[in-house]
Amino acid sequence: MHLVKLALAKLLWLGIVLLGITLLSFWIIHLAPGSPTDMQTTLSPTAGAEARERLEKIYGLDQPIHIQYLNWVQRVVKLDFGTSLSGDHRPVWDKIKERIPLTLSLNIISLVLILGISIPIGIFSALYQGGLFDRSMTIFVFIGFAMPSFWLALLLMMALGIYWPVFPISGVTSLDFEYLSFWGKALDLARHLTLPVFVFTITGLAGMSRFMRTSMLEVLRQDYILTARAKGLPTRVVVFKHGLRNALMPVITILGLSVPTLIGGSVIVESIFSLPGLGQLFYHSVLARDYPLIMGNLVLVSVLTLAGNLLADLGYALADPRIRLGAGRQ
Amino acid sequence: MVYRFLLSIFSSRYILLSLGLFIVGTMSLVAIFAPFIAPYHPTQINVEAVLHPPSSTYLLGTDNLGRDVFSRLVYGARISLWVGFVAVGISLAIGILLGLIAGYFGRLVDEVIMRFVDVMLCFPSFFLILAVIAFLEPSLTNIMIVIGLTSWMGVARLVRAETLTLREREFVHAARLGGAGTWRLLLIHILPNAMPPVLVSATLGVAAAILTESALSFLGLGVQPPTPSWGNILMEGKDVMGVAYWLSIFPGLSILITVLGYNLLGESVRDLLDPRLKRN
Numbered sequence A: 001m002h003l004v005k006l007a008l009a010k011l012l013w014l015g016i017v018l019l020g021i022t023l024l025s026f027w028i029i030h031l032a033p034g035s036p037t038d039m040q041t042t043l044s045p046t047a048g049a050e051a052r053e054r055l056e057k058i059y060g061l062d063q064p065i066h067i068q069y070l071n072w073v074q075r076v077v078k079l080d081f082g083t084s085l086s087g088d089h090r091p092v093w094d095k096i097k098e099r100i101p102l103t104l105s106l107n108i109i110s111l112v113l114i115l116g117i118s119i120p121i122g123i124f125s126a127l128y129q130g131g132l133f134d135r136s137m138t139i140f141v142f143i144g145f146a147m148p149s150f151w152l153a154l155l156l157m158m159a160l161g162i163y164w165p166v167f168p169i170s171g172v173t174s175l176d177f178e179y180l181s182f183w184g185k186a187l188d189l190a191r192h193l194t195l196p197v198f199v200f201t202i203t204g205l206a207g208m209s210r211f212m213r214t215s216m217l218e219v220l221r222q223d224y225i226l227t228a229r230a231k232g233l234p235t236r237v238v239v240f241k242h243g244l245r246n247a248l249m250p251v252i253t254i255l256g257l258s259v260p261t262l263i264g265g266s267v268i269v270e271s272i273f274s275l276p277g278l279g280q281l282f283y284h285s286v287l288a289r290d291y292p293l294i295m296g297n298l299v300l301v302s303v304l305t306l307a308g309n310l311l312a313d314l315g316y317a318l319a320d321p322r323i324r325l326g327a328g329r330q
Numbered sequence B: 001m002v003y004r005f006l007l008s009i010f011s012s013r014y015i016l017l018s019l020g021l022f023i024v025g026t027m028s029l030v031a032i033f034a035p036f037i038a039p040y041h042p043t044q045i046n047v048e049a050v051l052h053p054p055s056s057t058y059l060l061g062t063d064n065l066g067r068d069v070f071s072r073l074v075y076g077a078r079i080s081l082w083v084g085f086v087a088v089g090i091s092l093a094i095g096i097l098l099g100l101i102a103g104y105f106g107r108l109v110d111e112v113i114m115r116f117v118d119v120m121l122c123f124p125s126f127f128l129i130l131a132v133i134a135f136l137e138p139s140l141t142n143i144m145i146v147i148g149l150t151s152w153m154g155v156a157r158l159v160r161a162e163t164l165t166l167r168e169r170e171f172v173h174a175a176r177l178g179g180a181g182t183w184r185l186l187l188i189h190i191l192p193n194a195m196p197p198v199l200v201s202a203t204l205g206v207a208a209a210i211l212t213e214s215a216l217s218f219l220g221l222g223v224q225p226p227t228p229s230w231g232n233i234l235m236e237g238k239d240v241m242g243v244a245y246w247l248s249i250f251p252g253l254s255i256l257i258t259v260l261g262y263n264l265l266g267e268s269v270r271d272l273l274d275p276r277l278k279r280n
Helices: A002-029 A036-043 A049-059 A065-077 A092-097 A100-127 A132-146 A149-163 A182-220 A223-230 A235-272 A278-287 A291-319 B002-009 B013-032 B069-105 B107-122 B125-135 B140-149 B153-166 B170-177 B182-218 B230-238 B245-273
Strands: none
Touching: A002 A065, A002 A291, A002 B107, A002 B125, A092 A278, A092 A291, A100 A132, A100 A182, A100 A235, A100 A278, A132 A182, A132 B182, A132 B245, A149 A182, A149 A235, A149 B182, A149 B230, A149 B245, A182 A235, A223 A235, A235 A278, A235 A291, A235 B107, A235 B125, A278 A291, A278 B125, A291 B107, A291 B125, B013 B069, B013 B245, B069 B107, B069 B140, B069 B153, B069 B182, B069 B230, B069 B245, B107 B153, B125 B140, B125 B182, B140 B182, B153 B182, B170 B182, B182 B230, B182 B245, B230 B245
16 A cells, blocks of 8 residues: 555656656757747758758647647657658657667666675775775775766777777777677677776766765664674674665665766767767767757656666665555554 | 875875865966966967977977967866856856745745756756757857756755755744744845855865866867867867877866865865764
């Protein structure tokens, strides 16, 4: 019963936020001075009377504004974002669809690495608070926070791509990819993705390890930890069973919140390393002022973010028995 | 010995605070007195010294048009700090106003404002900024406004939370009984008491805005050449990174140090304000 109520409240929230996302995106289309088609004809090199007509049709610009919005939403729900203004005239959704796997896998691999590295760092920093390890990690975190990801990418390209050419610095596959064996292909992919994944991971690591440290410190101060220690339980059990489980809870939430940052970072990383993912597609569409493509991307990434938040909420509810079992009833 | 020494260096968070203050202070002075510090004009072209490596004439080398990199970095500090301050100013104005209103009036108003915050947080801010820039023009003014408009959510949440607790405090009740109007109550009695954490987040916000501006300029969608910005110098450096390392190293280092300074300042003040973190 409790869970059902929770789910309903969440669904209502979801509906409101989705509505907000579409309203805001729609508003951005109308942000430009004049109508979007004016912008199109005056500013875009590829635009002409034909593109103008197409845009007029997509956005129904002769209609009153609320009808325009309703029409737009109706088509967005069917994943119909119109066709790209670029030379190939392909439907926006097709162009986006083929880019999703790369960006999603890059983000997921990085996320797994970030968690796998930052959780132990956070635990040990908290356990030996003020020790040499904790202090060096603090310095690392400050530098990690201040490091522009594109600069880190440039430095790595310079060091490991040009001076000591260990890794390829652009694209996902080599020219002879077709002729490689299965393992050869896997190795080739891995070599191409090492630097991008490294940049993603380093930039996310600082925040997550800091967060894990704070969360662990908070938990270790609690009375139940003192009780566990007083019972004479070994430190290992106290730290990993009583401490870690509770300290991991807020990490689930922060994981959901870090999705937009990660996806936003893919614009930079993918365009520097020439990876054909969503980020690069978006960057190119912004440079070319390909409005249908920009809008399609914007709606898609915000919905992905929303999905990330929901998954985090769900994970939290499942992991926390107080929410799962509705212990708040008394 | 070494271990003890390292511990003692970082033993006080006042050291981190002073380091932050020092970096922020130095950078501000550099930005203010740029014309007196830069040996050359930032856009002065010298065809005879193209991609000149660092030397005594050109301290940090020259770029592909023979412009002095050091002078461009010094003027770039102006751009970065200016963008940081204006963008944070905008985000503070919006965040404080909405946070006060949501926290004080509560109920439906609070609900509407907070759901709006949720919506804004669902857009990866870098995508949102780029989308808006695509519809407007990439210019200094536009990017300051857009960064400001997309970064106020944290401030709004913070001010709302502070307002929620402050509005029940005795001195606020007293002021209300004394006949203070709503806005007087909000601006004179509540806001000043909510300010310390807001200022901390503003300091961190300057760092974030500087990073965003440099990333936009690096992608060619921020400050446009020939106006020097650390990001667009890096963009020009990317094409020649095999032959002119100085164009890729020094602008990035400037960004790193400046952002580090603001973060150190913000974080250490936050720690000093937080009574729970006090040890011994």
